[in-house]
Amino acid sequence: MGDVVIVGGGPTGLWLAAELRLAGAGVTVLERRTERDTHSKGFTVHPRTMELWASRGVDELFVPRGTRVPSSHFGLLDTRMDYGALDTPFPYVLLLAQPAVEELTEGYARDLGVTVRRGHAFTGLTQAADGVVVRAEGPDGPYSLETGFVVGCDGVGSAVRAAAGIGFPGTASTAYTWIADVILDDPPPVAYFQATNEAGQVLVVPMGAGVHRVGGIDGDAGADAALPGEKEIRARLVSVTGTDFGLRDVVWVSGTGTASHLADRYRDGRVLLAGDAAHRLFPAGGMGLNVGLQDAGNLGWKLGATVRGWAPGGLLDTYHQERHPVGAATLLLTRGQTALMTAFTPESLALRAVLNDAVGQVPQFSHHLARQVSGIGVSYGRGPGDHPLVGTRAPDLRLSDGTGLFGLLVPGGYVLLDFAGPASAVAGGTAAPPGLTVRQDRPVESRADWRPVRAALIRPDGHVAWASETDGDTLRSAAATALAAAVGGPGLP
Template sequence: MGEVVIVGGGPTGLWLAAELRLAGVEVTVLERRAERDPHSKGFTVHPRTMELWASRGVGESFVAQGIRVPDSHFGLLDHRMDYTTLDTPFPYVLLLAQPKVEELTEGYARDLGADVRRGHAFTALTQEVDRILVRAEGPGGPYTMETGFLVGCDGVGSAVRSAAGIGFPGSGSTAYAWVADATLDDPPAVPYFQKTDAAGQVLVVPIGPGLHRVAGVDGTGALGWGGRPAEKELRAWLVAVAGTDFGLRDPVWVSGTGSASCLADRYRSGRILLAGDAAHRLFPAGGMGLNLGVQDAWNLGWKLAATVRGWAPDGLLDSYHAERHPVGAATLRLTRGQTALMTTFTPENLALRSVLDDAIARVPEFSRFLAEQVSGIGVSYGRNAADHPLVGTRAPDLRLSDGSGLFALLVPGRYVLLDLTGAGRALPGGVTTSRALPTPPGLTVRADEPVESRAGWRRVRAALVRPDGHVAWASEEDDDVALRSAAATALAATTCVRTPDS
């Protein structure tokens, strides 16, 4: 019997496959398309996604392929959020077309040993107490697989979600956005052009050699809601909003999407889980869908691996829904707010845009708050009242004495115990920096003093960081004996210790 089957070979499913393989879990990916879709549904990568790539040692291979833009938009307002103020090694947006993201992620997953089957479509499932029967159809005909867990990463029309009976409530479409990939003979002089007025909204960015993405909302009625608009209609829309058609010709792909937004009522049903667009449908506002999905996989991967391998403490896999469902809900709120700004062109809404635009331009704290929410940097999971304030937050790439950073320590996909006393005073008995603990997940231990000072970290003497880079435990305890005891308790909570009778 297989250990995990993933349905959907997009960025979410492929990254989840890589995370599982990093822990040695047997994983099969079923992707119904025989060939990768060459058209780019997404092209915006935010800092937190680049951080997770870096935390597995593959960041540079992705970043080197894209175009860096030091700011990003909120609702396509004229003034943009400044990403250079964010505490991250990647203080920018990366313009990188989704097909390239998929290509790189698939290569990474295959190198780790993932079985990626293209041209294989999921058709049905039967969930039993200790297994799932997955029915699929491939080039050789229909077949059945047994697996311990099934993860639906198969998009907004998820067949896995439907077969599992998981609800997908939300709101219907009240607006429509168009996307066209075309040649521009007279492209904008800036790498990220945007314009909004009473006629609608336009965004233009380069997405590859000789191609630009032209996207936006039509406030003139030139494009309509049904059918594929002709090239001349696209040019008329551009002239109405931007004052020029940029020499648009030869569109290779034209697509539209409504503003409907939905959120699965459960991310887990027994041995079935959902991630990415199968769990949430978002209006395309700043590429948040692609990033949210990959970060779902980042949260789920190590937890599912721990469950399959038998060392997960009670409730660990349930914490996937508990942590990511609220993030999905918050992101829906964020995109719905932007949808109102991006799709309504009444005098009242244009005035609201002006007010918010001034706030971004004049109040740096407001701009930074929005940037942290949109970029994923601000995502934090719940903590108990007695926990240190850092618990649940994303750990920054703390610089250590040898010039390395925390993200490099996360590459093996293990917990990281940081002794920041500089002398090993926080390490419980039997734990040293020379080897990992003899527990199934392993442990990376580092005794050091951070070179840089961070708000919230200045008095921290020890911390335990999860495999996904969020803080599991931290302490400012001055007494060394009490500090070691607290560290031992925190470590014990990461692993289910099974007795012979359990």
């Protein structure tokens, strides 16, 4: 019996598969498409996603393929959030089309030993206490797989979610957005162009190979608007910008409504959901792609620890407990942007003007929005008495030899940072989770919230599990307790 079957071979499913392989689990991915879709709506990668790539040493596989833009938008406001002030090695958004992300991730996952079955459609499952039987249809007909766990990464129409009986409440569409890949003879001279007026909204982004992505929302379009043709796209560009940028060919066109949904639970026994199967988000700034990959980053090490038998009791339940609130918060962010992006009355345009001014004139406001949209600000909370850093995402702390924290992270193990000096022996004689990395050092960069920290335990996904500002026996005792809490026994939590 295999350890995990993942249904859906998009970026979320493939990244999760790679995380599980690195954690020591056996993985099979079922993907109903025989070939990768060369067109995709997503093209924006945020800093937290690039940090996940860096924590596995593959950021250089992805980042050079994209275009770096040192700012991002909130609701396509004219004044953009400054990403340069974020505490990250990646203070920008990366314009990289989702097909490229998928291609690179699939190659990475296959190199790690992930089995990817293209042209194999999930048709059903039967769940028992000790495993799951997955039913599928392949080129040679129907068959079954026995596995320990199933993860649905199969999009907003998730068949896995339906088979598990997991609800998907949400809101219906109230407006319709369109996008098209086109050839422009006179494109805007900037990497990310946007404009808004009473006629609607337009954005233009270079996608490479001479192709530009244009898109927008029309002021008079309803929730079920038809896809525009070349003539309509030209007219929409002209009505908002005064020019059609020399548009002469439409390569591909698509659209979507503004409906949004959130699964009522991310786990049902041995069945879990990630990515668009767990949340349908309005496509405002690539949130769906990024949140999906970050779901996989949270779930991968937890499910890997579970199937390898060292997870503490209840660890897998924390996937829902941590990521469902993130899904809800992201829905709030995208619904707020939907309101800004889909109404063009004088009152709505006035609100945009007020917020444009706030983003430009109040750096703290821009920084707050940037942290939320970029994923840098995601925190999983802490218990009573925990250090304030617990639950937060740890920055790439630079150590004395030039190594950054991200370079120490692996999906199968924690990192214990011992900043108390050689005499402290924080980890000495304590039980430890498998794959623990202990590093005695001090950060060479000063951060106010990390300056008093004497030791910290970092989870495989880069979030802080424990931190302390004490010394001596008190510190050693607290470290032993934190390490023991990270170790469990076999069985299904």
